[in-house]
Amino acid sequence: MTSTTTTPVRARALRGTLRTIGRIAGTIWSNPRARIGVVLLAIFIITATFAPWLAPYGASQDGFERSAGGSAAHWLGTTAAGEDVLSQIIWGARVSVFVGFAAGAIATVIAVLIGLSWGYSRGFGGDVVGFIVNLFLVIPGLPLMIVIASYLQNGGIVMIIAVIVVTGWAWGARVLRSQTQTLRSRDFVTAARFAGDSSFRIIFREILPNMTSLITGSFFGAATAAILAEAGLEFLGLGDPTTVSWGTMLFWAQNSNALLTGQWLLLFAPGLCIALLATSLTLINFGVDGISNPRLREGKGR
Amino acid sequence: MTTNTTPAQGAEEPILRVENLTVEYRSEGFEPVAAVKNVSFSLRRGEFIGLVGESGSGKSTLGFALTRLAKPPATIVDGKILFHGSDIRTLDDEALRKQRRGGFAMVLQSGMNALNPVRTIRKHFHDIFRAHGHVEAGSFNARASELVRKVELPETVLDRYPGELSGGMRQRVSIALALSLEPELLVFDEPTTALDVLVQHAVMDTIRQLQASEGFTAILISHDLGIVLESTERVLVMHDGVVVEDGPSHQILDDPQAEYTRMLLSHYADPRAEEIHIPGFSTRGRSADAARAERATTSPRSDARAARRADASIVVEGASKVYAPPRRGEQPVVAVDNVSFTLAPGESLALVGQSGSGKSTIARLVTGAEKPSSGLVRFGDSNLASLRRRELRDLRKNVQMVFQDPYAALNPLHTVEYTLLRPILNFTERRGEEARERMLELLETVGLTPAETFAQKLPHQLSGGQRQRVVIARALASDPQVLVADEPVSMLDVSLRAGVLGLLEDLREQWGVSMLYITHDLLSARLVTDRMMVLNAGRVVESGPTADVLRNPSDEYTIRLLDAVPNPARARETR
Amino acid sequence: MKYALRKLGMLLLTLWAAVTLNFFLPRLMPGSPADAAIAKLSQNGPVSAATRAAIEAQLGVPGGNLFEQYVHYLQQVVTLDFGVSFTFYPEKVSDLVLTALPYTLVLVGLVTILAFVIGTLIGILAAWKRGTWMDTLPTLGGSFLSAFPYFWIALLLLFFAGYVGHLFPTSGASSPTAVPEFSFSFIADLIYHATLPALTILITSLGGWILGMRNAMINTLGDDYVTFAEANGLRGRTVAIKYAARNAILPNLTGFGLALGGVVGGSILVEQVYGYPGIGYLLYNAVVNQDYPLMQALFLMITVSVLIANFLVDILYGVLDPRTRR
Amino acid sequence: NIHIESKPDPTIPQDTLLLAADQGSPMYQRNFNPFMANRRIGAAYIYEPLVIVNDVNGDVTPWLAQKVTQPDASTVVFTLRDGVKWSDGKPLTAKDVEFTFNLLKTSPTLDMQGIWQYISTVETGTDEGSQTVTVHLKSADVPAANIIAQTLILPEHLWKNVKDPGTYTDENPVGTGPFTLGNYSPQQYTMNRNENYWQKDKVTVKHLILPATNGQLAMVTQGYDWGYMYMSDVKKTWGGANQYNRYWFPPGGVISLQPNLTKAPFNNPDVRQGIALALDRKQIADAATEGSMQPATQAGILLPNQQADLDPSIPNGGVITQDLDAAKAAFARAGYHDQDGKLVDASGKQLSFSLLTANGYTDWLRAASQVQRQLSALGIDVKLTQPQPPAYQLALRNGDFDIAMGAYGGLGSQYQDLNGLLNSSNFRPVGQEAPSNFERYQNPAVDEILAKYRTSLDPNETRELGYQLQHAMVTDLPVISLYYGGSWGLYSENKYVGWPDADHPYASLKTYTPTALLIFTSLKPREHTEDKK
């Protein structure tokens, strides 16, 4: 008998969530910079998704002329191992986009969980969590990543994601925590407590949905950092150089001295793609900023 | 064409003339909102006028436009603002900046935040002196001291940071800063709203005196017709961006023209009066009160009420609450000091006192949200201090809270239905369709009909009064014995207050819930409570039947509170 | 004072945690330092058992159980004696670190401060001129630049300005023949060599400061005290600097302390590309060669520097914000 | 396209070589102790050995010893050259040699070649001024003589005062070699010709400059004269940068697959056979070395360097060519058959194993990927694992792998190359650290051949024994050779000529071994030869 009404309630709740997301999407789209970001990101996602159809050759299909310049058959030339650079760029989009989104998402989930519980709880537990978060915040990320990555030894992408997540969640947790603290003392949260809701429900139904834009922002921030970190680790050869990603392309380019062999495109193109992908997320964040902070919405200032 | 008229041609020339002013908010991706519509009026030198209207009626927007402080997205789409005959819209930045000394100035609505937190007050003054060069470099300090004394502050505030001053002090500082510009026209945007009743009163006195002594032209923006009528000679009433009435204060008081003005006026009354008539409310007076008590015992629901009586008293015995000092080395804060009272079933008790007197703390003690440092708080047989999590939940079922700010008390993302279903599902056995029915019933109880329609709305689709009704419905959902209402109408416009208060009163009569009504608004306390306790610095200074306390206050503090109540009628007496 | 003491306590606690983390991290790695050396030697040919024994004997392998090692390690940390480097045997780790530290401190420290100052100024201007090209250009440019991987900018600059343009030296911190002394020519030589690494860090970190400051400043520009200051007819510059920017800088300062860690991290890649003899380069080599003592000392050094920088920033914050003083 | 040109520093004079030899940045530590792993490379030009073995073909050149005799298989007698002086003017004596050997005994951490595992005692001639040193070996071991003879000799009069040679950094080295240390800074040092050198007339290079950092880009752009490093697309990059730039990449070792012979399926010779036949070595070599190196012979030697040692009866020089049918047949013998494109055993389980390689060794990694791809075409499932080098080493020594990338050979001596690889005295069970023989090969017949080799003083007999070892390698496939690791020599004929090359393989172009002495004594200024022509 419960199903008769709980389902519509749930459906309505879902509709509410969708509405929130729709509103966020709308606000993002209304910001011209964010719009550029969305378009850029869409291009990369499409490229990544349809790589098998878009790429003229396989990612590590070799046997072409080594270190060749651009030609009709190989628009961006070939690598020192005789692979097609354009194909690698296209296939490489998959890893960067995937790592960015996966690491960004996981880091954000951790940040949300920790930020929420840290912000909601008072007392000693909160202090301990706060201490750990601060520790992760001040310990320089990249050295830590390098040390951890060399310990985890080439688990490939999974390892890279793990490393990025371990070092990347703290910032978001801190931001979300302070927001949680603000929300926690808001009347509607107290009201929910008076309405008999459990802490769990209050956190997830009252507080969390009100942080959607902040979480979105922290996700894009984390994804940007993840993309750059992935490139850095791969470049240092701490990833799995056999996967084709923009980071490993740069690693191989550096390894076989693309600058010397005149293959500057091999170095230039992946770097630019990384920069553009990261920029697209930063641009989108311009729009997200506007949601959580109306003052940052587009417009003439003075 | 307007710029060629030179100022000060004669006394008849208005210092400010506004012609057909229209201001819109234009944000990207949103429809433009016209906040000020086709407003025209003019001001003579030395005039002190009031601008009233409820929240959102466009008062601040108008004020900002007049002083050319309107910033995007606010856009002046039409009209002229002639200051000494020249349109200030055409001034370039530097000319405008120069104009700000000896020209027009503004004291902001949120005066508490109008000071730079990282600069001392002295530096604020120096910044202004330096910017305009109208004070000699040698006499900066002397002039600053003089100005702070004018607003009745000690000179020592000059070396303090804003964060170290109280709200009232900060508001005075900003008035002093505005005065330092020696303005001809000074716009006060709700200079006292954020302040406590007593402080409010004092600051208004200062403004009145200053206006009289300095002789500047002033516009006082307020949502409180009482304050405006008490202070000013002429009043502009704004409603929905339009000036609906413009006339001398006494005329507005005696013979209001606009429907809207009449409505506003009708909500004023002296809480001390023998009989009080407020529209939408039964008359309050000696005979009326007796009838009311009588009605209470014979109401159709008296059975239900009788059933409750047995175990539903709240008993507070010698309760104190001491908070740790906010900063090391300071005294601990005694928020509540040895307070005792009983809230009997069906009774309505008012708790009044100025800000910080401990009213909310008592509310928290009574709802079990906090434990007393000493003393006892009981609900029926249970000692609230020893409640466990589960028992606390049971307490919540019986003791519910009506929140002060209906805008903050509703999660903007949840529908009314969700909000109301939560306590029903949590506290009652009702599930599914039954729960939904109860939810609709509650909506009807608080007068939100058709209930089906309201159930689907989100908070932002409701008016303030409707929201407060939802908040009340939620509090009723568990069928509680006691309602604790902490300033339930202070965030509502006058026009909405009466309705909500009426509802609370009805509920008490109909359902027999007892109510702890917390307020600093003595009139509303008079309207909905039987008994009253006056709190000062955590101590009960006076208590007794509401009408008695108000009509014959014995404590000096209570008298001061009563004096501070704004009242248009008093304006008539003094004039 | 209380504020400073509390921060100091926090600093010490964080230091201890970092020191301990630092102890465990390298120990989790498989293989001994000798393995690393041998692996290198054997890449193109076999290594005899004897050689292996000799190398192991030269490098030594940490002994004792974990707790003993930890106690020993803590002693080392306190006495700043980190033992002998495996990679640069028999050089003392502390000597190596001390040689490399000044380079990184000066390079990263100066450039970060420079980037912070420049970025903050541009951010102030962008927020003040919001909506004009003076806002759009730096914010878009900034977000683009900050999206560049450090090492990539380093590579491009190295290639174009170093190898193709022959404008700047391609590696090292000073000319091979330069004699360290306190003279104009030597300092000029140092600066000349540091230009490309510095430029790399500057380019990639500037954007963050611009954006951060711009956003913070836009926030404060909406605050009432700014409106009131304008209403009082203060000069634009006074309002922008003493009112809006002065308050906007406070939240950004905290970011500054935290970002230092990122910049030091980024400098690893930069130093690696430019062969710049600083901490980052040393750390990379230490990691690759599994040089525990060196790695620990370096990681600790970096963490401690960042912690202290954070502490100083916190203190500065306290000085700048009267609300924390009291 | 952007072209990089060599821009030599004009201030470097004609009689000075710029060497990309030492890699020490940023901590270029002043350490010339020739027995330390972290010594500066220049130590190799200061201290000299008794004999120099050409690692390309094994030719032995007497050096400080003018004569090495082996009266029996367990005795070596070195007769020192007359007139050799230390750079401080003191003469080299047999006492110095004896002192050096004994120093390595008392400071075992310096005994990188492990000479004291062979030596029993050392004695010098009893008479005053004797120039002979007699080394008594622990057992009959003819090849040990060359290992011992390559020890660099120290001056007793200076080193006898050193308290702890094991950590002594020898900042102001005094040796017998062609160069002495000049200016030293942490970023580069210079070396000057030793005016007391015993073959001074053969050394025409007056100065050396050794900078601390020298990557490929620097090598190309800054006009280096000699370097030892891998270079991508060498013809275009190094060769294209300057008309005098040359390179010579002879094989320097064999890169191979080293199967764990204690484990199934690699304990089955047919599986090894199948894998060996399934691989296209040309493709692998091309991928790994970007076309620089050739497929390797399975015979356990380096071709063409050691062509003279090769058993002519081995077909195709021992290079196995891809033959998929034969491979399938071999797998079939081992019990594997094709099922839906997968190679499965009788129970239907796919043949699958992981291939271990070290992270950062990019040529190995590319080769491993090729192997993976080629084997999976046959239905074999190969996973790559690439831990950091130390972990790789550990796994290798402990036998904690299925099949691994590894290198062998290149010491210039067939016996030394294969003894380490095949001798069962180096065998350890899985889980115990093996000193070498990581594939864990045990074959009494091969052990016997090696034992005979050790005691034989007859060149004809050793050649025959060599043939037998080659046969064992080819038939037993203890390791599966893939391609040659290169000996990456880059040099410029701008200032000097007379460098070793394919036609004159008198040394490899390694900068850090005593063979560099062979080169320094062969170089001639270019003008001279041009003039003669």
Ligand SMILES: Nc1ncnc2c1ncn2[C@@H]1O[C@H](COP(=O)(O)OP(=O)(O)OP(=O)(O)O)[C@@H](O)[C@H]1O
């Ligand atoms: N920045 C803004 N963007 C869009 N609309 C705005 C903005 N600021 C105010 N408004 C709208 O303009 C109208 C008038 O606002 P204004 O602040 O002038 O009211 P007010 O009379 O001063 O109210 P209050 O008493 O609450 O201060 C309101 O409907 C409000 O919603």
Ligand SMILES: Nc1ncnc2c1ncn2[C@@H]1O[C@H](COP(=O)(O)OP(=O)(O)OP(=O)(O)O)[C@@H](O)[C@H]1O
């Ligand atoms: N959690 C707390 N910690 C420390 N002091 C507190 C705390 N809550 C309240 N106080 C102090 O206790 C005193 C009483 O506060 P309370 O909120 O009860 O006043 P109030 O009468 O409700 O005022 P208002 O009318 O402004 O709501 C004040 O001085 C306040 O500063």
Ligand SMILES: [Mg+2]
């Ligand atoms: Mg207003």
Ligand SMILES: [Mg+2]
């Ligand atoms: Mg209160």
